[in-house]
Amino acid sequence: MTEVHKGWIAGFWRRIFAFVIDCWVLGLIGFFIGLIFDDVFVQLGGWGRLVGFIIGLLYFGVLNSAIGGGQTAGKRLLKVRVVNSSGQTISLGESLLRYSVFAVPFLLNRAQFSIEFLDSFFLYLMSLIVFGGILSILYLYLFNRVTRQSLHDLALGTYVVNANVPAQEPGKIWKGHLVIVGLLCTAAIVVPVYTSSLVKEEPFIEMFTVQSTVAALPDIRHVEVSSGTSFINAKGGKSSSVAFVSVKVALSVNRIDDEDLAREIALIVLNEYPDALSKKAIRVVMVYGYDIGIWGASSSHYYDFDPLVLEGELSFQD
Structure with a gap:
């Protein structure tokens, strides 16, 4: 396995703390707009989570792109940024897609669907996106110690790096991680086969x-x-x-x-x-x-x- 690149690739805790700061920023935004539009959000029900997704998409999408220098507020404070394999900041479109790959599984995780949904093909697709996506993201965050890329980084070929360190060769992810991600996604598809038959039985x-x-x-x-x-x-x-x-x-x-x-x-x-x-x-x-x-x-x-x-x-x- 390739050695960990400690110089350029941002460490786990630095990246996590940056994300926590960004969550606080988004939470403050949500708090203030909630004071104004609380009745509207109540009527939106489960669709209200789309409001937070769109705000997050604009926040992370714009700031993590070349427009924001690859740095959200949290990344700027922790001195890390999002770049591609060449060390260059990414385009707005790439940044928006990167955030979507990360956020959509969490968005759908608490979505409110009708009972009929549980007996349709979409249940399998939803299970793949939600459970396969979330488990893959968490697994890669914890165990991909070489490139520190999670699912959304792998999808777009991006890295979170230390901003004040010159670009280096990022190394290659261990192929075993990709096999495990594939197994997690396969398991996410198989689980509804059991649950969909179970819900048709008493009680x-x-x-x-x-x-x-x-x-x-x-x-x-x-x-x-x-x-x-x-x-x-x-x-x-x-x-x-x-x-x-x-x-x-x-x-x-x-x-x-x-x-x-x-x-x-x-x-x-x-x-x-x-x-x-x-x-x-x-x-x-x-x-x-x-x-x-x-x-x-x-x-x-x-x-x-x-x-x-x-x-x-x-x-x-x-």
Whole structure:
């Protein structure tokens, strides 16, 4: 394996600290525009993350290109810059594409898709981009010690280098890293083969029915349904497990204190998901807020309902 080029190629921590500074800059931008456009961002829902992506694209795209001398604010403070193999700054188009390769997997990682999406070809493509992309980026950041290129650098042939050091021969990446990246991407494609068949079986199919029914209620923007177990420490140091069903809803109107809406959602769970009766609680979490990727703000309220008590109320009403 080629020796590490310590002089020209920027080190891991210098590069990470530069990125952290840039994230602070973007966070401040997101905070201030959130004060002005918070209602708009709430209505955008999951699409709000595109706002942060576009701001990041302009910030990193312009400053990491020849226009900004290959240096964002963080890179300028840490004295590193983005260059090509010849040591020259890259064009604006190359810089925009470089950032896109890096940011798109993280953008899509928390995207909100419909249930039908889980049973389509696009699930495999999305898994490749998100999980294959993120795992490859992180792996190369950590283990490619020769050229310190991550996925977006390899795609564009760029390097992050120490700005005050003359250009050197950057060396070549170990081919084993490329094999591992290929295996990570292959695994990302294979995983949906298992998950797509799993969601068609009980209890997942019933949980998706709950999700669809709740999503049809007024002022509900997004719904997540899950079932799990939590452990509670009791007196005497003993712990006990508590099984629950959780429904997390994102609201387009601030109704997090609306207990009647929470109860209506819990009753839907009881009707559409028979296994809920075997659980200790039905938890409804109502959230109002926004997430634009570079900044987010939200408030929430949760309600716990006893399934047996709810069933008794229904029987009494009948």
